[in-house]
Amino acid sequence: MDVSTDNAAGLEQPEAPFWLCSPGYSIIVSRSPLMALWLEAQVNALAGFDPEDPVLDNGPLCAYPMPPLGDEAIDQPLARQVENLNWFGHPIFWLKGDILHAHPFPVEEDEEPRDEFDSEIYLRLALQLEVLGFYDSTTGAWHDVAKNLGVDINDPFDVARIRAWQSGEPDEQFDTFDFGEIVKFNYPIHAATAVAADLLPYALIASGAVGAYSLVTEIDKALDSRTAGVISNYAILVSALGMSYSGFLMTEEQYARWEKRMERITALFNRSTILPAKTASAYLLEMREVLNYVVTDNEDVVDDAVNVIKSLQKDLAGQLR
Structure with a gap:
């Protein structure tokens, strides 16, 4: 089924995969703790990560699992570890580095300056991805990063190329591609944290x-x-x-x-x-x-x-x- 969508970054998306989401489901703020727990387990398992040592996590302010954040943020995209290539193009597996780190969080004048807590990074990331259209809550569809890379996971040549990169061989395109930079360019972190700060009390309630x-x-x-x-x-x-x-x-x-x-x-x-x-x-x-x-x-x-x-x-x- 062709579910063509546009996003604020203007990236081509001829076909939109759903990756366990459904129409009307927002990733900003969890509506059901058990649903969030189920999604966390399912996404980890289906992507091929060890269920005894899950890589992705979520929280009350984000209804979809995300990569390690803050002090545990990774410098290599998780796409390098994804065993099930049906999940290779998922945006969360192409986030790395700066966008996952804690950044200054807006506080009142009488409060001590501080960086984002992990829960606030979750909120900011969910906000950036959904507002930019990399996740569409209306259709439940995600943007497919593999399409931007020109990769077809059904093509034996592309599969061999991906597996070689995952085994440690260099690939200039994969190594230099930073999806987080595309997100930041279209919705800068300082702007997203400012909105997240306004949103936080409502999101918590x-x-x-x-x-x-x-x-x-x-x-x-x-x-x-x-x-x-x-x-x-x-x-x-x-x-x-x-x-x-x-x-x-x-x-x-x-x-x-x-x-x-x-x-x-x-x-x-x-x-x-x-x-x-x-x-x-x-x-x-x-x-x-x-x-x-x-x-x-x-x-x-x-x-x-x-x-x-x-x-x-x-x-x-x-x-x-």
Whole structure:
């Protein structure tokens, strides 16, 4: 199917691959912690990375896995390690160096100057890729970098060339191509971080509250299943995801209670792969109560936050095209 799209950088894209995304899915701010976790595992596995040592990671402010960031940023594109060549042209595998590093983050006058935190780099990258059209949330399609390189992964000659480069042989075109520079040229880092700073409070509320709602739904499904293994696994998953996605929206008392219960349930899980159904169910019900508070206490601002995010995206896309 030909899904031709244009992007703000004006790069030719005759056919757009989807790489696990679907129409209407935005990579700016995660709507579902479990979906983000699934995507992280799937993209790592399908690209051919070791599932025991995943290379890509994501967070609450970016709904798609990205390469190592900040101090762990890489100087060589991950395309050099991609085993499954169907993923060779994915933009995230051609990001390297400067664009992945932390850059000065706008702060108030009375605050100490600082660089971006990793979560803010995630937000900035997602913003750059989506606003420029390298990912199109309307269609769910990604830009295919292989097309820019003139590479056909179905051509035996091109496949041999890619494999030779991946094994360490020099290739002038692959070695000098820097997709991050194209992104930066069309949407400079300082401009993207300024927008990310404006977006941050809204993005945090949206990811925390919507993530909490998603987890409440998943808890209900787990409890309805009445299967000890399912309930046990969800107790562990939800405890960690709830804290990382929604913990900042909890009261101090709720957070402390959650942390204490999480330590207890993790200790129990470490002694047995399946928790007693009664224990896990009681824990899930308690977590549901806290998460439901997060949802109801923030429901008035979530719609505003989502609308602000969409409005910023639309305005920026119009300015950059």
